Amino acid sequence: MRQDEAQGAGTTLASFVAGTTWTDVAGQSHEAKRSILNFFATALGSAHDPAVTAALRVLSPFSGVATSAVIGRPERLDAMGAAFANAVSANLLDFDDTHLDTIIHPAAPVAAPVLALAQARGFSGRDVLTAFILGVEIECRVGNAVSPGHYARGWHITSTCGVFGAAAASGKLLGLSADQISNALGIAASQSAGIVENLSSAAKNVSVGNAARNGLFAALLAAEGYSASPFAIEGSLGWARAMGDEPDLARLTGGLGKTWEIAKNTYKPYPAGIVFHAVIDACFRLRERLGSHIEDIASITVQGSALLLARGDRPVRNERDARVSIHHCAACALLLGAAGITEFSAAMVFRPDLVSWRQKVRAELDGSLPDGAARVVIQLTSGEALSEIVMAAKGSLADPLSDRAIEAKLRDCARLGESDWDIDRIIDGVWRIDTLDDISGLMGVGR
Amino acid sequence: MRQDEAQGAGTTLASFVAGTTWTDVAGQSHEAKRSILNFFATALGSAHDPAVTAALRVLSPFSGVATSAVIGRPERLDAMGAAFANAVSANLLDFDDTHLDTIIHPAAPVAAPVLALAQARGFSGRDVLTAFILGVEIECRVGNAVSPGHYARGWHITSTCGVFGAAAASGKLLGLSADQISNALGIAASQSAGIVENLSSAAKNVSVGNAARNGLFAALLAAEGYSASPFAIEGSLGWARAMGDEPDLARLTGGLGKTWEIAKNTYKPYPAGIVFHAVIDACFRLRERLGSHIEDIASITVQGSALLLARGDRPVRNERDARVSIHHCAACALLLGAAGITEFSAAMVFRPDLVSWRQKVRAELDGSLPDGAARVVIQLTSGEALSEIVMAAKGSLADPLSDRAIEAKLRDCARLGESDWDIDRIIDGVWRIDTLDDISGLMGVGR
Numbered sequence: 001m002r003q004d005e006a007q008g009a010g011t012t013l014a015s016f017v018a019g020t021t022w023t024d025v026a027g028q029s030h031e032a033k034r035s036i037l038n039f040f041a042t043a044l045g046s047a048h049d050p051a052v053t054a055a056l057r058v059l060s061p062f063s064g065v066a067t068s069a070v071i072g073r074p075e076r077l078d079a080m081g082a083a084f085a086n087a088v089s090a091n092l093l094d095f096d097d098t099h100l101d102t103i104i105h106p107a108a109p110v111a112a113p114v115l116a117l118a119q120a121r122g123f124s125g126r127d128v129l130t131a132f133i134l135g136v137e138i139e140c141r142v143g144n145a146v147s148p149g150h151y152a153r154g155w156h157i158t159s160t161c162g163v164f165g166a167a168a169a170s171g172k173l174l175g176l177s178a179d180q181i182s183n184a185l186g187i188a189a190s191q192s193a194g195i196v197e198n199l200s201s202a203a204k205n206v207s208v209g210n211a212a213r214n215g216l217f218a219a220l221l222a223a224e225g226y227s228a229s230p231f232a233i234e235g236s237l238g239w240a241r242a243m244g245d246e247p248d249l250a251r252l253t254g255g256l257g258k259t260w261e262i263a264k265n266t267y268k269p270y271p272a273g274i275v276f277h278a279v280i281d282a283c284f285r286l287r288e289r290l291g292s293h294i295e296d297i298a299s300i301t302v303q304g305s306a307l308l309l310a311r312g313d314r315p316v317r318n319e320r321d322a323r324v325s326i327h328h329c330a331a332c333a334l335l336l337g338a339a340g341i342t343e344f345s346a347a348m349v350f351r352p353d354l355v356s357w358r359q360k361v362r363a364e365l366d367g368s369l370p371d372g373a374a375r376v377v378i379q380l381t382s383g384e385a386l387s388e389i390v391m392a393a394k395g396s397l398a399d400p401l402s403d404r405a406i407e408a409k410l411r412d413c414a415r416l417g418e419s420d421w422d423i424d425r426i427i428d429g430v431w432r433i434d435t436l437d438d439i440s441g442l443m444g445v446g447r
Numbered sequence: 448m449r450q451d452e453a454q455g456a457g458t459t460l461a462s463f464v465a466g467t468t469w470t471d472v473a474g475q476s477h478e479a480k481r482s483i484l485n486f487f488a489t490a491l492g493s494a495h496d497p498a499v500t501a502a503l504r505v506l507s508p509f510s511g512v513a514t515s516a517v518i519g520r521p522e523r524l525d526a527m528g529a530a531f532a533n534a535v536s537a538n539l540l541d542f543d544d545t546h547l548d549t550i551i552h553p554a555a556p557v558a559a560p561v562l563a564l565a566q567a568r569g570f571s572g573r574d575v576l577t578a579f580i581l582g583v584e585i586e587c588r589v590g591n592a593v594s595p596g597h598y599a600r601g602w603h604i605t606s607t608c609g610v611f612g613a614a615a616a617s618g619k620l621l622g623l624s625a626d627q628i629s630n631a632l633g634i635a636a637s638q639s640a641g642i643v644e645n646l647s648s649a650a651k652n653v654s655v656g657n658a659a660r661n662g663l664f665a666a667l668l669a670a671e672g673y674s675a676s677p678f679a680i681e682g683s684l685g686w687a688r689a690m691g692d693e694p695d696l697a698r699l700t701g702g703l704g705k706t707w708e709i710a711k712n713t714y715k716p717y718p719a720g721i722v723f724h725a726v727i728d729a730c731f732r733l734r735e736r737l738g739s740h741i742e743d744i745a746s747i748t749v750q751g752s753a754l755l756l757a758r759g760d761r762p763v764r765n766e767r768d769a770r771v772s773i774h775h776c777a778a779c780a781l782l783l784g785a786a787g788i789t790e791f792s793a794a795m796v797f798r799p800d801l802v803s804w805r806q807k808v809r810a811e812l813d814g815s816l817p818d819g820a821a822r823v824v825i826q827l828t829s830g831e832a833l834s835e836i837v838m839a840a841k842g843s844l845a846d847p848l849s850d851r852a853i854e855a856k857l858r859d860c861a862r863l864g865e866s867d868w869d870i871d872r873i874i875d876g877v878w879r880i881d882t883l884d885d886i887s888g889l890m891g892v893g894r
Contacts, residue, residue, distance in 0.1 A: 051673070054668070054671040054672050055668070055671075055673075058664070058668055058671050060511075061511045061525070062510070062511040062526075062528075064507075064508045064509040064511065078508070078509045080509050153684075153688070153689055154685060154686075154688055156637075159637070183648075186645060186650050187649075187650045187653050189644070190603070190640060190641050190642055190654040191640050191653060191654065191657060193637060193638050193639055193640040194637050194638075195636055195637055195679065195684065195685055196684035196689070197636070197676045197678055197679050197683070197685035197686070197689075198633060198636065198637045198675050198676050198679050200676070201673075201674045201675045202668070202672075202673040203630075203633050203636070203673065203674065203675035203676070203679065205673075206634050206637050206638060206665070206668060206673065207637040207638065214657070217653075218653070220505045221501070221502070221505055221653060224501040224502075224504050225497070225649075226649040226652075227648045228645050228649070229645050229648055231644055232644050235644040236601075237600075237642065237644040238601060238644035239642055239644070241601055242600055242601030242602050242643070242644075242690075242691070243689075243690075243691075244689070
């Protein structure tokens with residue numbers, strides 16, 4: 001079939017987004033609320049991070065009427081600026097949600113523009129949930145269509161696919177027609193960017209923030225008549241192929257409305273890369289077995305898939321490296337018995353005992369282990385060896401965080417982020433967001 | 448050499464940019480002025496295009512203090528918004544300048560943020576020229592390093608490489624250190640986007656506008672401490688390889704300060720894709736030979752390289768298609784003896800005689816012809832055949848537009864764009880821009 005006789009994937013996705021109502025998505029609303037709670041948790045946790053503060057210094061002189069909250073802070077920006085800032089803070093600590101099939105962190109690029117726009121224009125909680133669920137759906141389907149090659153080739157998939165989700169969600173919230181949403185998705189394809197090489201620097205935050213901001217921008221442009229190719233995603237000179245992938249169209253558009261990607265969302269107990277969670281869990285088990293003999297450890301071998309090694313076998317020069325370091329994760333979990341925000345802060349990176357423990361760790365390929373699993377083998381000074389294998393880490397789909405654990409994570413993050421926002425009101429408000437006529441009450445100090 | 452022992456290309460480029468002064472670039476200033484004149488020409492020509500007007504409707508509510516002119520119009524925006532809008536208008540008609548080695552249109556993404564920022568902060572004409580020349584240098588070198596595969600794979604190279612030039616130029620204008628400029632270039636790598644599939648839609652304008660806006664954004668973020676990998680361009684998970692290219696580092700960083708890419712800039716006489724210029728010139732010659740026998744043409748065969756066919760053998764559904772259509776270019780040149788803004792306007796697309804003449808045109812591969820050349824063979828109803836071959840089109844480096852021709856182009860564009868800006872003041876001001884203490888006088892109606 002020639003391209004001009006076929007229906008573009010963007011058209012198919014857009015028709016689905018435009019035609020889906022609250023009733024269609026209500027069954028997914030509990031998971032959506034969990035995702036949004038986790039989004040607030042991580043955004044509050046990084047609210048006063050220097051990267052957020054610096055972004056506000058840059059964006060404030062370039063903001064229109066400041067309609068939308070910067071989460072956890074007193075400042076406001078226009079909706080595009082707030083979308084950028086809140087996506088940055090939500091993703092900054094690598095502590096946000098994870099769609100395991102793609103390693104997309106779905107909420108940051110989608111919830112940020114949805115909440116900023118909803119606050120600016122007074123949309124209801126049901127509008128917000130509907131747009132958010134659909135945005136996550138589109139973002140993860142685009143990611144599915146190009147995984148696993150896309151991320152492996154150097155594309156930061158949360159950024160590159162997030163912009164499609166942000167465009168779909170923003171378009172839905174604005175009430176755009178199917179044609180307009182198709183154009184917004186095509187415009188998103190011309191804004192998709194972000195590289196893995198920059199993951200241990202603030203440039204990573206820029207691509208995540210842009211995904212949120214530019215998805216909203218795409219929807220606003222489409223509302224004013226900007227057009228795009230309906231084949232922008234899958235065309236011969238389109239997004240997927242330029243990015244290096246032969247897109248899997250069945251995964252992009254098959255079963256729309258029958259399966260939901262948000263049902264596969266997961267939430268991290270530790271502010272480290274998702275593939276390191278099994279390493280941390282295995283180390284916790286070993287620490288428990290060793291009891292007071294923890295100082296007898298002579299060497300630590302971490303075994304896992306090629307993905308684990310590609311992501312995590314690296315020098316640690318700063319806290320961003322630490323959050324994606326096999327060595328740092330293992331050292332904290334074994335030596336300190338903890339792997340929270342404190343253990344991945346800048347102050348911990350050069351703590352002498354951790355530096356020395358990181359040097360005991362060696363990473364080793366075990367091709368028989370699936371992504372997300374890990375085996376940790378420790379050798380004691382006595383010569384004795386102990387090992388633990390973890391196939392499904394805490395927080396994974398097989399062992400998900402409970403609702404209460406997500407609430408507790410939010411409280412922890414808010415405390416560490418030194419926010420003065422009313423946390424009880426956020427927790428209560430998100431759980432009953434589908435009853436709110438206007439979500440603005442969620443977006444402020446609100447004492 | 449391991450990556451952490453090498454100096455990143457971004458560091459090398461940034462040291463060059465930070466260390467280069469007006470004295471070093473003064474020898475390139477005449478070509479820079481020609482480029483900036485041509486930039487004003489095409490921006491004025493599209494000042495009131497619906498795509499620009501729609502962009503302003505979107506951006507106005509999201510603008511901070513409106514410091515910077517939208518060229519050819521009464522509105523102002525903040526410098527990031529104006530950078531977006533002016534890059535859109537400068538590139539909209541496919542009538543802007545061309546760096547033939549890469550097919551980058553250098554000025555739109557670089558001059559737009561430089562002029563917007565200079566107007567906002569009162570920089571001098573020499574500062575503007577220095578930043579502009581360096582921005583073009585970086586943008587084209589990045590393009591050189593990944594050409595010709597990059598564009599062929601579906602990347603809209605003006606957008607994807609333009610953001611690097613915009614970052615370098617903005618960083619230079621802001622007086623950033625070499626380290627900060629290196630970070631700005633790395634941040635640019637995480638914002639590089641834009642696909643060929645969208646070239647015949649307004650989504651193309653979005654990626655060009657973003658290149659300008661986001662390059663400035665990268666420099667502003669770097670000034671506030673945002674960092675990036677020094678290997679963002681060439682690293683194993685960096686920009687070039689993610690985009691699908693093995694970067695040619697010699698073309699990226701070899702001979703810095705010895706050769707100048709702006710010396711290779713060219714200016715179009717016709718508002719069509721650069722590869723169609725030889726087709727138009729050949730048709731003009733044939734029309735002159737035929738005189739009154741023009742109606743005797745039975746069929747038209749256009750022969751050229753694979754690039755010509757890939758870019759131009761397409762259905763014509765709108766004026767964007769027309770500007771990159773072999774058939775439309777040949778039909779206008781032969782039937783009307785003209786190929787100006789009027790001939791590529793929306794009103795011409797479905798003019799019955801042009802539709803019928805387009806149908807007489809057939810495109811044919813001649814692998815022996817280099818990119819940029821074309822042969823046109825016409826068959827008359829009598830059976831007689833005539834042909835013309837053009838190896839170097841009007842406006843190419845071998846047959847460049849004169850200074851006066853660029854001025855005339857600017858006047859034509861301003862008239863067709865219905866701008867009320869003082870054209871004499873722009874022409875005079877650009878030619879003596881290196882004597883201006885403040886370029887703001889160039890950026891307004893100024894009557």
